[in-house]
Amino acid sequence: MAATASSLLAAASVSTSRAAISPRRPRAAPASVPSSSRSSCPPLRARALRSRVVASAAPAMQPPAVSRVSTVVDVDLGDRSYPIYIGPGLLDEPELLQRHVIGKRVLVVTNTTVAPLYLEKVTWALTYQNPNVSVESVVLPDGEKYKDMDTLMKVFxxxxxxxxxxxxxxxALGGGVIGDMCGYAAASFLRGVNFIQIPTTLMAQVDSSVGGKTGINHPLGKNLIGAFYQPQCVLIDTETLNTLPDRELASGVAEVVKYGLIRDAPFFEWQEKNMAAILAREPSALTYAIKxxxxxxxxVVAQDEREGGLRATLNLGHTFGHAIETGLGYGEWLHGEAVAxxxxxxxxxxxxxxxxxxxIQKRTFDILEQAKLPVAPPKGVTIEMFRNIMAVDKKVADGLLRLILLxxxxxxxxxTGEYDRKALDETLRAFCDN
Amino acid sequence: MAATASSLLAAASVSTSRAAISPRRPRAAPASVPSSSRSSCPPLRARALRSRVVASAAPAMQPPAVSRVSTVVDVDLGDRSYPIYIGPGLLDEPELLQRHVIGKRVLVVTNTTVAPLYLEKVTWALTYQNPNVSVESVVLPDGEKYKDMDTLMKVFxxxxxxxxxxxxxxxALGGGVIGDMCGYAAASFLRGVNFIQIPTTLMAQVDSSVGGKTGINHPLGKNLIGAFYQPQCVLIDTETLNTLPDRELASGVAEVVKYGLIRDAPFFEWQEKNMAAILAREPSALTYAIKxxxxxxxxVVAQDEREGGLRATLNLGHTFGHAIETGLGYGEWLHGEAVAxxxxxxxxxxxxxxxxxxxIQKRTFDILEQAKLPVAPPKGVTIEMFRNIMAVDKKVADGLLRLILLxxxxxxxxxTGEYDRKALDETLRAFCDN
Known part of the structure; x- marks a missing residue:
C-alpha cells in the first residue's frame, strides 16, 4: 500500500518538476492586455508578502508555453459534471480559466485577506487576450462570522x-467561507448563474470547493441555509497555499485525515508517513494529498450528490465539530480544528x-496531534451545549441524531442513528465540562 | 373551437355538480382529532366573512365520503414530476394533502390575511386521524412589499x-408572494426540504404555484433572488376563491388571458365568451379557466423547466409589468394589474x-378592459423609469433585452431580442409620461 502511494507521489513530483523548469512570469506586459485589467507590478501587500513565500502571488504577465496542469479529477454528475484542475501555477494559465467562463460578465467574490494577494492575478487571467470580458469584484470581510445573510446580500x-x-x-476566490457564500449567491441570483471555484486554502481545496454544497450560517447553526449547486470547474493553484498561515494549513489537514479514516486506508497510511512533508508544504506531498x-x-459525491446516505460519511467528526464551533461562536476555532x-x-x-x-483510536489521535490540531474541545464547551446544538444538526431525521462512526x-x-446512547454520553462526559 | 371549449366547460360542470350533492361539512368533530389541532368552531374573522361568501372557510370536521377532485393536471418533470389537484372543497379531504407530506413535521407558511380564513382548516387536514404529525406555522405580513430577505428570515x-x-x-398557504417565499425557503432550508403549494388566489392557482419558480424581491427588482424548486403537489381548492376580493380575482385573470394569447387561441376565444362568468365566480367557469x-x-414547464427559451413566453407583458411594479414600488398595483x-x-x-x-391588438385590449384590468401604466411611470428597470430584467442576456411579443x-x-428598437421607443412614448 505504502509503495503504491509513494509511486503516485513520485508521479506528482515529476509534473511539478516539469513546471519548475518552464519559463515563469516574464515581467513585460503584452500590449494587447488592457491596462485597467491588471497593473505592471503587484500591489503593495502582495509584494511585501513575497519575501516570505516560495512562489510569488504577483500577477503573471504572460502565460507559460506549456500547461502545468498536473492532475484533473472529474466529478461525475451527469449534466452537472465538472473538472477539478490541480497543479502549481494554474492561475498563470488564462486559457484554463477562460474556457469555463460563460457570458461576458464576471463577478469575483473574495475577501479582504485574499483580494490583495490574488484578485489582480485572477482578473488578469480572466481578461488576458479576452477584451470582451469585463470583471467586477466584491470584497467581503474575512471570517466564518461573516458567513451570514447580511454579507450574502452584499454579493447580490x-x-x-x-x-x-x-x-x-x-x-469564488478564497477559502471555504467565500466558496460557500459565492456558490449560494450564484445558485440564487436570477435563480442560478454559472460559477467557478478558485479555492485558496487547503480546507477549500480538499473539501468545501468540491461537491456543490453551498450556504450560509444561521445564528443557531452552521450551514442551515443553502443549496446544492455545482460549479463549472474547480481550479486549484497549489501555489496559493504558499501564502496560507500554518494554522489554516493544519485546519485543511483535518479533512485530508478524514478521507483516510472513512474510506481510504492506504491514503491514511501514506499520511502517517508524509505528515511532516505536508506540514512543510513540500509541493509534491501537498499535490498528492489534494488530488x-x-x-x-x-x-462519494458522484454516488450521492444530495446526501441521501453515503455522502453523510464525509461528515466524520463534523457533528461534534459543529457543536464546538457553534458553542464557541463562529471564528474562534477554525473549521478543521473543530473537526479534528x-x-x-x-x-x-x-x-x-x-x-x-x-x-485505530490511537492512530487517529496521533496523526491529528502530529498535525498540531486540537484533539479535544476547548474549555467552556459543556455537555449541555453539545446536546442542544447537536439537536439541530442537519443529520437529525425525524428527531433521531445520526452520527458517522468508525x-x-x-x-x-x-x-447511523442506531447506537447505544450510553456511549455518546460517556464520550461527552470524557471530553467536556459539565 | 368554441364548441370544443363549451363541451369541456360542460364536462367541468358535471364534476362540480357531483361535488355539490356529496355530503358536506358535518359539524360533529370526530373524537380522535386532538383538540389542539383545530377548534370546534371557526375563528371570529372567518365566521364574520362567511356571510358574504358562497362556501364557508370554516374547518371541515369530517372528510367527505367521496373524493371531490374534479381534475388532476400532471406536471411532467421526470423525478421532479408532481400533480396539481383542482376542485371545490379539496381542503376537506385530509387524505389528499396527507399523502404528499414527508416526515412528521410540517411548517405552514401563510400571512395575516389568509391565516384567519384557512390556517385552522389546513392544520385540521394535516392532522386528521394522523396524530404523529405536528404542525407549526409562521404568519407573515401580507403584501408584495414583504417579499424580501427580512421576511424570508422569519421563516428560517x-x-x-x-x-x-x-x-x-x-x-405554502396563500397567494403568489407566500408561495414564492415559502418555496425559496424550502429550497434553501437545510439545502432543500419538501414542500406543498396550497394557493388561495387565482393568480397563484393559474400561474405562480405551478412550475417551481420561487424567490424574493430585491429593492432594485422583482424576483432577482430565488431558485427553481418543485413542490410535492399543488392543491387548488377552488372554494378558497370565494373569499378573494374582486380586484385580486381580476389580477389572476390577466395571467389566464396570457395563456390564450401566447399559445391557446381556443382558450382565448372561450374567455371572450365566458369572461362575465369568470368574474361572477361561476364555479364551472373558474374551474375550467384554472384547469x-x-x-x-x-x-411549457415540462418542455423548458429552467427557462432556456420557451418558458420565457409565459412572461408576456411581464417585462413592461415588472417595470411598472418596480417603478411604482411593490404593492401599489397588484402583479396581474401591472401584467395587464x-x-x-x-x-x-x-x-x-x-x-x-x-x-388581435384590439381583442387583447378589449378582454383585459372587460376584466376591469388597467390597460396602460399609471401616471408617474416615465420612459426613463421603464428603461432603467428593464435594463436589469432577468431576460437581459449579454446586455440585450429580449421581449415576448405576439x-x-x-x-x-x-x-426575441431581434426587433426594431424604434417600435419599443414608440410604445414607451405612447404609454408613458416623459
Whole structure:
C-alpha cells in the first residue's frame, strides 16, 4: 500500500518538476492586455508578502508555453459534471480559466485577506487576450462570522448594481467561507448563474470547493441555509497555499485525515508517513494529498450528490465539530480544528461501542496531534451545549441524531442513528465540562 | 373551437355538480382529532366573512365520503414530476394533502390575511386521524412589499427554532408572494426540504404555484433572488376563491388571458365568451379557466423547466409589468394589474412591428378592459423609469433585452431580442409620461 502511494507521489513530483523548469512570469506586459485589467507590478501587500513565500502571488504577465496542469479529477454528475484542475501555477494559465467562463460578465467574490494577494492575478487571467470580458469584484470581510445573510446580500447588491444578467459567471476566490457564500449567491441570483471555484486554502481545496454544497450560517447553526449547486470547474493553484498561515494549513489537514479514516486506508497510511512533508508544504506531498482527497470526495459525491446516505460519511467528526464551533461562536476555532477534535471524539465513541480496536483510536489521535490540531474541545464547551446544538444538526431525521462512526478495520465507517446512547454520553462526559 | 371549449366547460360542470350533492361539512368533530389541532368552531374573522361568501372557510370536521377532485393536471418533470389537484372543497379531504407530506413535521407558511380564513382548516387536514404529525406555522405580513430577505428570515427562524429537520414539509398557504417565499425557503432550508403549494388566489392557482419558480424581491427588482424548486403537489381548492376580493380575482385573470394569447387561441376565444362568468365566480367557469391555465403552464414547464427559451413566453407583458411594479414600488398595483397593462403594451409594440394584425391588438385590449384590468401604466411611470428597470430584467442576456411579443395569428408569440428598437421607443412614448 505504502509503495503504491509513494509511486503516485513520485508521479506528482515529476509534473511539478516539469513546471519548475518552464519559463515563469516574464515581467513585460503584452500590449494587447488592457491596462485597467491588471497593473505592471503587484500591489503593495502582495509584494511585501513575497519575501516570505516560495512562489510569488504577483500577477503573471504572460502565460507559460506549456500547461502545468498536473492532475484533473472529474466529478461525475451527469449534466452537472465538472473538472477539478490541480497543479502549481494554474492561475498563470488564462486559457484554463477562460474556457469555463460563460457570458461576458464576471463577478469575483473574495475577501479582504485574499483580494490583495490574488484578485489582480485572477482578473488578469480572466481578461488576458479576452477584451470582451469585463470583471467586477466584491470584497467581503474575512471570517466564518461573516458567513451570514447580511454579507450574502452584499454579493447580490453588487451583482444587481452591476446589472449582471443570467449569462454571467461568479468566481469564488478564497477559502471555504467565500466558496460557500459565492456558490449560494450564484445558485440564487436570477435563480442560478454559472460559477467557478478558485479555492485558496487547503480546507477549500480538499473539501468545501468540491461537491456543490453551498450556504450560509444561521445564528443557531452552521450551514442551515443553502443549496446544492455545482460549479463549472474547480481550479486549484497549489501555489496559493504558499501564502496560507500554518494554522489554516493544519485546519485543511483535518479533512485530508478524514478521507483516510472513512474510506481510504492506504491514503491514511501514506499520511502517517508524509505528515511532516505536508506540514512543510513540500509541493509534491501537498499535490498528492489534494488530488487523493478530491478523488475520494468526487467518488462519494458522484454516488450521492444530495446526501441521501453515503455522502453523510464525509461528515466524520463534523457533528461534534459543529457543536464546538457553534458553542464557541463562529471564528474562534477554525473549521478543521473543530473537526479534528470532533474526529477524536467520534473515534472515542466508536471504540466505546466496540466498533473499532484501540489501535485505530490511537492512530487517529496521533496523526491529528502530529498535525498540531486540537484533539479535544476547548474549555467552556459543556455537555449541555453539545446536546442542544447537536439537536439541530442537519443529520437529525425525524428527531433521531445520526452520527458517522468508525467501524471495522481502518478505512471503514457507518452513518447511523442506531447506537447505544450510553456511549455518546460517556464520550461527552470524557471530553467536556459539565 | 368554441364548441370544443363549451363541451369541456360542460364536462367541468358535471364534476362540480357531483361535488355539490356529496355530503358536506358535518359539524360533529370526530373524537380522535386532538383538540389542539383545530377548534370546534371557526375563528371570529372567518365566521364574520362567511356571510358574504358562497362556501364557508370554516374547518371541515369530517372528510367527505367521496373524493371531490374534479381534475388532476400532471406536471411532467421526470423525478421532479408532481400533480396539481383542482376542485371545490379539496381542503376537506385530509387524505389528499396527507399523502404528499414527508416526515412528521410540517411548517405552514401563510400571512395575516389568509391565516384567519384557512390556517385552522389546513392544520385540521394535516392532522386528521394522523396524530404523529405536528404542525407549526409562521404568519407573515401580507403584501408584495414583504417579499424580501427580512421576511424570508422569519421563516428560517421559525423552522430552526422549531428544530425542523430534513424530513419535514413546508406548506405554502396563500397567494403568489407566500408561495414564492415559502418555496425559496424550502429550497434553501437545510439545502432543500419538501414542500406543498396550497394557493388561495387565482393568480397563484393559474400561474405562480405551478412550475417551481420561487424567490424574493430585491429593492432594485422583482424576483432577482430565488431558485427553481418543485413542490410535492399543488392543491387548488377552488372554494378558497370565494373569499378573494374582486380586484385580486381580476389580477389572476390577466395571467389566464396570457395563456390564450401566447399559445391557446381556443382558450382565448372561450374567455371572450365566458369572461362575465369568470368574474361572477361561476364555479364551472373558474374551474375550467384554472384547469386550462395549469395545463398550458405544465406543458411549457415540462418542455423548458429552467427557462432556456420557451418558458420565457409565459412572461408576456411581464417585462413592461415588472417595470411598472418596480417603478411604482411593490404593492401599489397588484402583479396581474401591472401584467395587464404590460400585455397591452406588448400587443401595441407587436402591432407597430407589423407582427400581428390590428384585430388581435384590439381583442387583447378589449378582454383585459372587460376584466376591469388597467390597460396602460399609471401616471408617474416615465420612459426613463421603464428603461432603467428593464435594463436589469432577468431576460437581459449579454446586455440585450429580449421581449415576448405576439406574432402571427392569435395564439402565436416569440421570445426575441431581434426587433426594431424604434417600435419599443414608440410604445414607451405612447404609454408613458416623459
Amino acid at each position: 447588491d453588487k451583482a444587481i448594481e452591476s446589472r449582471l444578467d443570467r449569462r454571467c459567471t461568479f468566481v 487523493r482527497s478530491c478523488e475520494n470526495k468526487a467518488e 477534535a470532533g474526529t477524536v471524539m467520534a473515534a472515542d465513541m466508536s471504540y466505546r461501542l466496540g466498533w473499532i480496536d484501540e489501535s 467501524k471495522g478495520p481502518l478505512g471503514g465507517c457507518v452513518f | 427562524d421559525k423552522a430552526i427554532e422549531s428544530r425542523l429537520d430534513r424530513r419535514c414539509t413546508f406548506v 386550462r391555465s395549469c395545463e398550458n403552464k405544465a406543458e 397593462a404590460g400585455t397591452v403594451m406588448a400587443a401595441d409594440m407587436s402591432y407597430r412591428l407589423g407582427w400581428i394584425d390590428e384585430s 406574432k402571427g395569428p392569435l395564439g402565436g408569440c416569440v421570445f
